[in-house]
Amino acid sequence: MLPSLGNCALWLSLFFAILQFIISNKNYNLKYTSISVFGLLITSLLSFFVLIYSHIISDFSVLNVYQNSHTTKPILYKISGVWGNHEGSMLLWIIVLTFFNYFIFKLLNKKNLIFVLKTLKIQAFISIGFILFTILTSNPFERISPIQENGLGFNPILQDPALAIHPPFLYIGYVGLSAVFSLSVATLSLNNNEKIVWYNYMKPFVATAWSFLTLGIALGSIWAYYELGWGGWWFWDPVENASFMPWLLATALLHSLIIVEKRKSLQAWVLLLAILSFLLSVLGTFLVRSGILTSVHTFALDPSRGMYILTFTALLGVYSLTLFGIKSKNFLDKNYFTLFSKEGSILVNNILMTVACAVVFLGTTYPLIIEVLTKNKISVGEPYYNSTVIPIAIPAILIMGIGPILSWSEDKKIKFFKKILPSIFLTIAMTVFIFLIYESYSIIGIAGIILSFWIISNNFFVLIKKNNKNPISMIIAHMGIGLLIFGITGSTVWQKEKINRMKINENTKIENYNIFFEKISEVKESNYVAIRGNFLVYDNDQNIIALLEPENRYYPVTKNFTTEASIHTNLFRDLYIVLGEGNLDEGWIVRIYHNPLVIWIWIGALIIFIGGIISINNNIKKLKILNK
C-alpha cells in the first residue's frame, strides 16, 4: 500500500516539475510558480520518506528493499542503505535538486523576476530529466511478487558510518552545481537590457556546492582508508576522479567569481566554468553508472540507463554550450589587470586548476578513447596522475600562499617582499623542525612540508595583522588546505608497511613500536561473524600504548568477507593493522602500516568545510542586502 503512495508521489513530482517548466515565465501568475515549487518539494520528500520507511520496516514486497536490505541489519545501515544503491540514490539526488530549486525560488522578487524565473525554468528542466530517468529506468518502488521472506542483504563494505553520510554530502555538492549551471544559462540568455549582478546570485551556491563536495570527497576517502584495508586513502579510481574534476573546476569558479565581483572581469570565462562544472558532475555519474568504466562504485550495469543519462547530458551540454558560443560575446570586457596583484594570482591559479582538471579528465577517458580508435585496451594508473597532477599542484600552492598577501590592483615588489619575509622565515623554521622529528629526507617530502607551512604561515600572518581586509572564511579554508597538504605529504612520503605471518605470542617491530600478537577470538554479531585478533602495541619503554583489534568478518547473508582494519590514531601518526588469512598452526598474515600525520588530512578537510560554511553565510547576507 505505502510503496504505491511513494510511487504516486514520484509521478506527482514529475507533474509539478513539468508545471514549473511551463509556467516559469513572467506572463503567468507567480502564485502558480510557487505552487509548483512547493508541490515538487513536498511530493519528492514524500516519496523519499516512503522509501526510507519501507527500508526501516523491511518491506520485502519492494524489490529495492529486497535487493539491498535484510532484517538483521542495524537501523543506521537500513537507512543509509536507501542511498547505498542506484535507485535510492537517484531519489536522494532528486531531493537535493528540489531543495536547491526551492532556494532559488526564495530569491525571487520584483527586481530579478526575469532572471530568477529563467533559472527556475532550467532547474525544472533538470528536475524533469532526473525524475523521468528514475521513473523509467530505476524506479525504487518496483514491487516483487510473491513477497519475499527476507532480503538479499546490503554490501557489507558499504556498512560504515562515514559512508552513510558520504553520498548526501557529495550530492549536495554535485547538485548544488546544477543551480550554478541554471544561473549561468539564465544569465547567458538574458537580453542586454536585462543585465543583473548574476555573480552575487551565483556565489552562495558555488560556495555551498564546493564546501559540501570537499567534505563529501573527504568522507569517501575516510571510508576507503578505514574500510578497504589497503592502507591508503586515495587510489585515482575513476569515481574518485569523477568527484575530483568538478571539485577542481568549482574551486576555480569560486575564486574567479571574486574577480568578477571586484573588477567585472572574466565574466565569460566564469559562465563557462559554471556550465562545465555541472556537466562534469553529470558526466561523472554517467561514467560510473553506465558500466563503461569499472570501479568500486559500479552499480548494476545497465546500458539503457547509460544511454538515457548520456542523451540527457548531451541535451544539457549542447544547449548550454551553444548558447555560450553565441552569447558569450556580450560578456567580454576590457577590464585588464596586472599579473602581480591579487586578481593576477587568482587568475593564474584558475588556469592551473583547469589544466589539472583537463589532465585528470584525459587520464580517466584516455583508455576509452584509445579503445574506440585502436581497439586496444590500456589502463592509466597512479604514476600518470602523480607525475602530471603534482607538478601542476606545486606552483598552484605556492601562489595560493601569497594570494592573500597581495593587494588588489597592483603591488610594489619590494614592499611585497617585506610582507612575505616573516612567513619565509617561519616556513623554514617549521620545515627544519619537522625534519628533525621525522629524520627522513626526500625531495617530495621536503617540497610538501615547505608548501604546507608556506600556506599556513602566510595565512597566520594575515590573520594577526591589524586591519586585515581578507575575509575570515578564506583564511580558515586556506589554513585547512595547508593542513591537508601536511597530512598528504606525511602519509605518502613516510608511510611504512610491514607484512608478515605471525603466530600467537609473537612480536614484530615497526618504527619505534613493538607489536605483540596476544590472542585470536571469535565474535558473533547480528549481521556478521568474525575472527578478531588482539594486538598489544608497546613503545620503546615497554609501556602499552594501545590494544588493536582488527577483524576478518564474514557476512552470511551476502556471503562476503571483509577486513576491518584497526587503527590507533594520534596527532603524529596512525598505526594501522589488518588481519589477513591464516590459522592457528601456521599463524596469520598481518599487515601493519605506520602512517604519519594522516589525521591532518581529515582535520584539514573539516577546517576547509568550516571556512566554506562561513563563506556561504557571508555570501547569503550580501545577497539579501542586494535583494532588498
Added chain:
Amino acid sequence: MKIQLAKVPVVIFLSILLVFFYLLTIDRNPSKIPSNLLNKNVPYFETKNLIKDEIFISKKEFGKEVILVNFFATWCEPCRNEHRYIKNFATKKKLKIIGINYKDNPNKTKKWLEELGNPYSDIPLDKKGEIAIDWGVYGIPETFIVNSKGIIKYRHVGPVTEKIYKEIDLLINKIE
C-alpha cells in the same frame, strides 16, 4: 576571447560524447579484455627459474600438455586472495601450473610461497616485466590456459574467484 573560440567547448564536448555513445552501443564488457594472443602460439621467452637451476625456455615447456599460466607477485594483494584457487588447480585438478613471477624479489617470493604453499611446477622470473609485455598482460594477477599444442586458449584478467574457478574448471575439460 574571439567569437570562434567561444564555440570550441561545444565541439570538444560533442566529440567526447560521441565516443561515449559509441562505447554504449557496441557490445563490450569492460572487465573482459580481448587478447590478441588468443588462438596463437605462446610467445617465446627464456629466463631464470626460481625453483630449478636450469634456465626456463618456453619452447621446451609448452606444447606437451595443458598448462595453466599464472602471472603473480608477492606485492599484489589480489594474488594472495586467488592463491587458494591456484593451489586447488594443482592439487585437486592435477594441472601443471607455471607461475610467472612479475617484477618481484626472488627471496620475498620464496618466503611467500613457503607461507602460502607452492602450486607451481616452474617459476620463470620476469624481473623487468618484459615477458608480461609479450603476453599482453594488463595488470596482475592474470591467468592463461595453454593447450597441449602450445596455443593460448583462454585468458582471465584479475584474480580468480569462485566463479572464475568454476568457469576455468569447465573449460579445462574441453581443452586438449
